[in-house]
Amino acid sequence: MFGFGVSSVLSDDIAIDLGTANTLVHVAGRGIVIDEPSVVALRSRGGVREVLAVGTKAKMMLGRTPESIETIRPLRDGVIADFVATEEMLRQFIKRTKSMLGFVRPRILICVPAGATPVERRAVYETAVSAGARKVFMIEEPVAAAIGCGLPVDDPVGSMVVDLGGGTTDIAVLSLGGVVQARSLRCAGNAMDEAIIRYVRRNHQLLIGEPNAERIKIEAGSASRTINGEAAEIFIRGRDLRMGKPKTVVLGPQDIAEALEGPIVEIAEFIQRAVEDLPPDISSDILERGIYLSGGGAKLAKFDEEIERRTGIKCHVPEKPQNCVIEGSALVLQSLKQREHLLIKP
Numbered sequence: 473m474f475g476f477g478v479s480s481v482l483s484d485d486i487a488i489d490l491g492t493a494n495t496l497v498h499v500a501g502r503g504i505v506i507d508e509p510s511v512v513a514l515r516s517r518g519g520v521r522e523v524l525a526v527g528t529k530a531k532m533m534l535g536r537t538p539e540s541i542e543t544i545r546p547l548r549d550g551v552i553a554d555f556v557a558t559e560e561m562l563r564q565f566i567k568r569t570k571s572m573l574g575f576v577r578p579r580i581l582i583c584v585p586a587g588a589t590p591v592e593r594r595a596v597y598e599t600a601v602s603a604g605a606r607k608v609f610m611i612e613e614p615v616a617a618a619i620g621c622g623l624p625v626d627d628p629v630g631s632m633v634v635d636l637g638g639g640t641t642d643i644a645v646l647s648l649g650g651v652v653q654a655r656s657l658r659c660a661g662n663a664m665d666e667a668i669i670r671y672v673r674r675n676h677q678l679l680i681g682e683p684n685a686e687r688i689k690i691e692a693g694s695a696s697r698t699i700n701g702e703a704a705e706i707f708i709r710g711r712d713l714r715m716g717k718p719k720t721v722v723l724g725p726q727d728i729a730e731a732l733e734g735p736i737v738e739i740a741e742f743i744q745r746a747v748e749d750l751p752p753d754i755s756s757d758i759l760e761r762g763i764y765l766s767g768g769g770a771k772l773a774k775f776d777e778e779i780e781r782r783t784g785i786k787c788h789v790p791e792k793p794q795n796c797v798i799e800g801s802a803l804v805l806q807s808l809k810q811r812e813h814l815l816i817k818p
Contacts, residue, residue, distance in 0.1 A: 587656025
């Protein structure tokens with residue numbers, strides 16, 4: 473695919489951001505080679521489940537499958553909900569990467585949520601090993617995000633990153649090359665999608681699916697009810713719960729901001745508690761230098777402004793917040809000996 477021979481491959485190191493919404497795969501010397509939805513399509517035959525598709529192809533089937541086929545997100549709230557589907561998805565992504573670049577048994581670094589339990593970590597570890605890894609390392613997502621944001625994690629100053637993914641909002645505070653605090657909240661992008669579904673159902677008696685709610689959030693979503701300039705509106709179509717017929721309604725950013733208020737308040741309070749629990753000097757550093765927001769959720773319009781308004785702490789958003797975790801993981805792999813203390817045990 474890339475036109476490179478095996479001998480030209482610089483390294484057989486692979487970094488994987490195994491996210492609830494999307495999975496990204498980074499290869500040393502090549503960059504991000506896979507960025508696809510964490511979705512698996514399965515067919516059940518005689519009690520045996522057969523994988524039909526993973527990633528983008530599987531997501532296209534969401535909400536459109538016959539009874540014999542199911543499309544699932546094997547990771548929910550940042551953890552593995554379906555071990556078999558996760559293993560197969562990971563196996564196929566690794567297989568695709570290996571076939572692209574001629575790897576045999578690569579070293580793999582996988583990101584996991586800060587709040588993942590030892591059982592969940594072990595499941596991720598064993599999945600990667602069974603999928604064909606020579607050696608598996610793990611790192612907490614917000615720690616990787618902090619490095620990917622370019623924060624001075626080795627300096628004697630506190631740096632804080634909030635990684636807003638699909639299933640979890642993860643916080644990490646680093647200083648002098650070590651982790652001062654890492655915690656996880658199971659409220660993030662998926663919770664926002666569900667909040668939009670509930671809002672549309674309650675206010676417009678309209679039933680919409682998860683993919684539609686995600687589209688609304690991306691195209692017209694806003695974290696703030698204060699609108700400046702032209703406000704984007706979005707037409708949504710669904711089933712009228714009272715009449716049973718198709719119906720179209722128009723939503724604007726103010727509607728989405730009202731729908732998302734619950735999850736945003738929860739995330740802001742989570743950040744506030746994290747800062748309050750820090751040692752005084754570290755807390756002072758954060759208040760002075762601000763918080764860095766990463767993850768796909770950080771792209772929500774006015775999200776940084778709303779978090780800043782609610783916490784009183786300045787927020788910064790990198791150019792590509794959705795890539796901070798995977799890019800940080802790649803940097804850790806490049807200097808594994810120096811960053812070994814940041815890795816976590818399975």
